[in-house]
Amino acid sequence: MEHGPLSDLQTPALLLDESRMRRNIQRLETHVSGKGALLRPHLKTAKSVDVAKVLLAGGTGPATVSTLAEAEVFAAAGVRDIVYAVGITPQKLRRVAEIREKGCDLSVILDSVEQARAVSEASRQAGKSIPALIELDCDGHRSGIDPGDPVLVEVGRILDEGAAELRGVLTHAGESYEVSGHAAHSDFAERERRAAVLAAETLRSAGLPCPVVSVGSTPTAHAAQDLTGVSEVRAGVYVFFDLFQAGIGVCTIDDIALSVLTTVVGHQREKGWIITDAGWMALSQDKGTSRQRVDQGLGLVCDASGKPYSDLIVVKANQEHGIVSVRPGSSSALPELPVGALLRILPVHACATAGNFGVYNVLPAGSGVSLKTWQRFSGW
Amino acid sequence: MEHGPLSDLQTPALLLDESRMRRNIQRLETHVSGKGALLRPHLKTAKSVDVAKVLLAGGTGPATVSTLAEAEVFAAAGVRDIVYAVGITPQKLRRVAEIREKGCDLSVILDSVEQARAVSEASRQAGKSIPALIELDCDGHRSGIDPGDPVLVEVGRILDEGAAELRGVLTHAGESYEVSGHAAHSDFAERERRAAVLAAETLRSAGLPCPVVSVGSTPTAHAAQDLTGVSEVRAGVYVFFDLFQAGIGVCTIDDIALSVLTTVVGHQREKGWIITDAGWMALSQDKGTSRQRVDQGLGLVCDASGKPYSDLIVVKANQEHGIVSVRPGSSSALPELPVGALLRILPVHACATAGNFGVYNVLPAGSGVSLKTWQRFSGW
Numbered sequence: 001m002e003h004g005p006l007s008d009l010q011t012p013a014l015l016l017d018e019s020r021m022r023r024n025i026q027r028l029e030t031h032v033s034g035k036g037a038l039l040r041p042h043l044k045t046a047k048s049v050d051v052a053k054v055l056l057a058g059g060t061g062p063a064t065v066s067t068l069a070e071a072e073v074f075a076a077a078g079v080r081d082i083v084y085a086v087g088i089t090p091q092k093l094r095r096v097a098e099i100r101e102k103g104c105d106l107s108v109i110l111d112s113v114e115q116a117r118a119v120s121e122a123s124r125q126a127g128k129s130i131p132a133l134i135e136l137d138c139d140g141h142r143s144g145i146d147p148g149d150p151v152l153v154e155v156g157r158i159l160d161e162g163a164a165e166l167r168g169v170l171t172h173a174g175e176s177y178e179v180s181g182h183a184a185h186s187d188f189a190e191r192e193r194r195a196a197v198l199a200a201e202t203l204r205s206a207g208l209p210c211p212v213v214s215v216g217s218t219p220t221a222h223a224a225q226d227l228t229g230v231s232e233v234r235a236g237v238y239v240f241f242d243l244f245q246a247g248i249g250v251c252t253i254d255d256i257a258l259s260v261l262t263t264v265v266g267h268q269r270e271k272g273w274i275i276t277d278a279g280w281m282a283l284s285q286d287k288g289t290s291r292q293r294v295d296q297g298l299g300l301v302c303d304a305s306g307k308p309y310s311d312l313i314v315v316k317a318n319q320e321h322g323i324v325s326v327r328p329g330s331s332s333a334l335p336e337l338p339v340g341a342l343l344r345i346l347p348v349h350a351c352a353t354a355g356n357f358g359v360y361n362v363l364p365a366g367s368g369v370s371l372k373t374w375q376r377f378s379g380w
Numbered sequence: 381m382e383h384g385p386l387s388d389l390q391t392p393a394l395l396l397d398e399s400r401m402r403r404n405i406q407r408l409e410t411h412v413s414g415k416g417a418l419l420r421p422h423l424k425t426a427k428s429v430d431v432a433k434v435l436l437a438g439g440t441g442p443a444t445v446s447t448l449a450e451a452e453v454f455a456a457a458g459v460r461d462i463v464y465a466v467g468i469t470p471q472k473l474r475r476v477a478e479i480r481e482k483g484c485d486l487s488v489i490l491d492s493v494e495q496a497r498a499v500s501e502a503s504r505q506a507g508k509s510i511p512a513l514i515e516l517d518c519d520g521h522r523s524g525i526d527p528g529d530p531v532l533v534e535v536g537r538i539l540d541e542g543a544a545e546l547r548g549v550l551t552h553a554g555e556s557y558e559v560s561g562h563a564a565h566s567d568f569a570e571r572e573r574r575a576a577v578l579a580a581e582t583l584r585s586a587g588l589p590c591p592v593v594s595v596g597s598t599p600t601a602h603a604a605q606d607l608t609g610v611s612e613v614r615a616g617v618y619v620f621f622d623l624f625q626a627g628i629g630v631c632t633i634d635d636i637a638l639s640v641l642t643t644v645v646g647h648q649r650e651k652g653w654i655i656t657d658a659g660w661m662a663l664s665q666d667k668g669t670s671r672q673r674v675d676q677g678l679g680l681v682c683d684a685s686g687k688p689y690s691d692l693i694v695v696k697a698n699q700e701h702g703i704v705s706v707r708p709g710s711s712s713a714l715p716e717l718p719v720g721a722l723l724r725i726l727p728v729h730a731c732a733t734a735g736n737f738g739v740y741n742v743l744p745a746g747s748g749v750s751l752k753t754w755q756r757f758s759g760w
Contacts, residue, residue: 010448010472012760044699066661066700068390086657086700087645090720092390111646114719142701143646143655174698265467266491266523275523277466281446281735282760285665318554319424319731320446320466321522339494340470351699355661355736358759379738380392380662 005364005371006304006342011263012282014357015344016374017306019365020257021239025055028221028238035227040064040083040214042236045351048360049077050374055239064234067380068095075104082106083214085170085234087135087143088115093122096130107131107167111145116155120162131167132159133212134203138195139188141174147199156208168212169199172234176219180248180292185223192220197229219250242350243300247292253300253308258354259344260299261361262322264337272334274324278345280317284352298322299345299353306344309335314345385744385751386684386722391643392662394737395724396754397686399745400637401619405435408601408618415607420444420463420594422616425731428740429457430754435619444614447760448475455484462486463594465550465614467515467523468495473502476510487511487547491525496535500542511547512539513592514583518575519568521554527579536588548592549579552614556599560628560672565603572600577609599630622730623680627672633680633688638734639724640679641741642702644717652714654704658725660697664732678702679725686724689715694725 006015025041032039041055044066052074053059061081065071071082072095080103084096088108099106110116110132123130134155137144145152147169159166176188192215200210215227216234227233240258241251262278280298289296298314301324311330316323322345326332337343347353354360355378362372386395405421412419421435424446432454433439441461445451451462452475460483464476468488479486490496490512503509514535517524525532527549539546556568572595580590595607596614607613620638621631642658660678669676678694681704691710696703702725706712717723727733734740735758742752 007471010475010760011469087655087719089391089643089645089657091387091643095390112719115646118720137648140651142698142703143648263469263471265469266495268517268523271520275467277469280666280732281758285667285732286660287665318522323522339467339492340498352660352665356758378661378736380390 005369006261009261009361011261011342012278013261013361014354014359015259015261016360016362017257018362020255022054024238024241024251024255024257028235031222032233035224037227037230038062038232040232040234041239042066042085042234043070043074045236045354046239046376047354047378048374048376049073051239052077052079062232064236068092068099069377069380071099071104071106073377075099075102075106080104083133083170084108087111088119088132090118090122093118093130097122097126097128100128100130105131107133109133109135109170110155111135111143113151113155113158116158116164120158120164123163129163129165131165133168133170133214134199136169136171136195136199138171138192139173139175141172144171147195147202152199152202153206153208156203156206160208166203166209168210168214168231169196169203170214171196173217173220176217177244177248182223182249185219185250186225189220189224190226192216193224193227193230200229218245219248222250237350240350240354243296243346243348244288247289247294247296253346256346258350259302259306259346260353262343262345264339264341264343265321266339272325274334274337276322276324276343277320278322279320281319282356283314283317283322283345283347284349284356285317286349286352288348296348299347302344302346304342304344308346385749386641389641389741391641391722392658393641393741394734394739395639395641396740396742397637398742400635402434404618404621404631404635404637408615411602412613415604417607417610418442418612420612420614421619422446422465422614423450423454425616425619425734426756427734427758428754428756429453431619432457432459442612444616448472448479449757449760451479451484451486453757455479455482455486460484463513463550464488467491468499468512470498470502473498473510477502477506477508480508480510485511487513489513489515489550490535491515491523493531493535493538496538496544500538500544503543509543509545511545513548513550513594514579516549516551516575516579518551518572519553519555521552524551527575527582532579532582533586533588536583536586540588546583546589548590548594548611549576549583550594551576553597553600556597557624557628562603562629565599565630566605569600569604570606572596573604573607573610580609598625599628602630617730620730620734623676623726623728624668627669627674627676633726636726638730639682639686639726640733642723642725644719644721644723645701646719652705654714654717656702656704656723657700658702659700661699662736663694663697663702663725663727664729664736666729666732668728676728679727682724682726684722684724688726
């Protein structure tokens with residue numbers, strides 16, 4: 001068996017197909033700019049300066065992050081416009097001010113009067129205004145103010161009249177992950193747009209500024225038909241895609257740019273099990289596709305070149321063991337793979353799988369060429 | 381609200397209660413040594429040289445690891461006797477030989493003729509024998525040879541007659557996690573013992589050496605009544621314990637030494653949700669207690685001092701958001717916790733939760749004293 005540069009890797013190892021990644025990035029960039037909005041990629045999936053350089057036009061942003069550690073790393077790497085898209089707490093505002101002090105326009109999000117007061121107070125103490133977006137709830141998924149709730153204007157006024165800066169509104173249709181197909185995702189995209197535009201108009205009618213109207217999730221970003229009134233779109237996992245996104249029709253299996261290289265460590269032949277060295281510590285425990293039409297278990301199994309085996313999935317995992325077997329109900333045969341054989345596992349959820357690794361081993365476009373190594377980071 | 385040294389931490393952060401950890405370590409050490417066997421702690425849960433120093437008598441071993449990265453780090457820190465307890469592959473044998481070359485007695489495990497040949501060949505090439513334990517299947521959980529299978533002696537003979545070293549046999553009753561209570565765990569402990577002793581006798585009857593007879597899992601190690609014929613017992617998660625182990629009766633909630641410190645970032649009051657900054661990236665996605673009598677969701681919620689709230693659990697999580705709510709069916713009230721309030725989440729699975737962090741913040745025994753920081757590592 002000839003695997004080229006893969007044979008030199010110690011497994012489990014994270015592989016990144018750069019040409020697929022570039023295709024995914026281009027696809028959404030073209031779609032969103034064609035609708036007249038700006039794309040603000042979410043860097044929580046990649047957590048890599050090397051990926052960010054490809055993803056962000058010119059490498060300076062705009063970008064979205066999920067932790068202040070991401071904000072710090074990307075700001076240090078030259079990203080100049082970042083939204084920290086998890087509700088801000090008083091304890092984090094000093095770090096926010098420090099990142100801003102270094103020349104990065106970092107903004108925060110919030111959905112309560114108490115947070116608006118805290119941002120205003122921190123701005124006063126810093127002697128410089130911290131910009132905040134008001135988070136809206138467009139679909140009951142998680143956080144945010146209902147766009148029709150009068151507290152919206154109250155929060156806006158505290159930001160605008162205090163020492164902070166009211167930068168705009170932001171929403172995320174997380175429930176779009178629960179539906180499948182372009183039409184259903186388009187409906188959620190329109191729900192995002194309407195909520196954000198309604199809130200922006202309400203704030204402006206109250207005499208408040210609302211320059212930024214930010215929406216997005218990977219499914220809605222790809223399916224949005226109309227972005228009138230929206231200034232920017234956020235999405236993250238599309239950079240790599242995964243089996244979950246393929247399961248709801250946002251991409252195909254062939255778009256998935258990430259995989260985990262693993263080695264066969266044993267067999268239980270009478271049970272139809274191939275045992276590998278990629279357990280949940282490598283793959284993650286995300287079983288998101290179990291509620292989809294095709295349950296991919298903990299990952300879809302491919303040969304070392306990336307070609308999926310028919311109906312072969314990771315059915316179970318322990319910390320450092322993955323149990324590979326034919327999908328229940330399938331008549332496919334278990335391939336004969338000796339100890340030492342290399343496999344590639346497509347991830348159920350790219351954010352979770354990538355999060356387990358310290359480097360991307362970037363696959364060359366041709367064959368026989370050596371791999372590039374891109375660092376990734378984690379932590380808070 | 382006064383939280384002492386916790387107020388200085390950026391959340392989410394991993395907390396370790398050192399006195400609970402020491403109590404857990406002492407408990408198993410006393411039990412196993414009282415039964416006449418040696419304890420070989422599994423370092424995959426802690427992945428920390430500081431924890432290993434407390435855990436390993438004199439800091440030199442014996443120990444068990446789940447990755448060669450662990451073997452390398454602990455060998456460099458002075459551990460001199462390590463079992464790498466995941467089936468060996470040909471590609472990993474060069475690293476094994478290198479670790480042995482530096483003075484650590486690292487042994488490998490295997491359950492096939494092809495692996496035995498590979499270890500023998502690698503030993504021949506290195507000019508020094510690599511010791512191997514034959515993995516046995518005592519309960520159908522995962523890997524291993526059935527102790528009655530004639531291939532056992534065949535594998536043993538390849539190791540013994542070739543350039544490798546037949547060090548002994550090893551088994552792990554992973555299925556003991558699926559049953560609850562001391563009596564059920566004792567039965568699995570006896571199953572481990574019988575399988576290992578039978579295999580050892582079979583090898584010896586065939587004129588082969590079998591100095592090591594290794595058994596263990598956290599539930600069976602604590603419940604073993606009789607260790608006759610067993611030379612050593614392995615266990616890992618008992619160092620910290622978790623909600624899963626509490627759910628099957630191996631420990632109590634008060635024994636759990638690990639927790640995730642998190643901050644309230646928002647509310648959806650009409651839904652009974654408190655939103656925190658500990659999502660699955662901090663807690664892990666392990667929902668192991670969902671198949672137990674009490675489903676703890678993604679973690680049990682405590683106040684900042686570590687006292688559990690009545691029936692308050694993490695019901696759902698996104699990457700950096702945890703949704704805290706009252707357990708379904710409970711009549712407990714949702715506590716009023718403002719944005720900025722600190723909480724501690726007890727983990728469902730300590731190995732998975734700890735794996736998400738780079739440091740342990742070690743809680744002082746008294747109050748008002750500053751925290752210690754112990755490094756942990758990850759990767760392969």
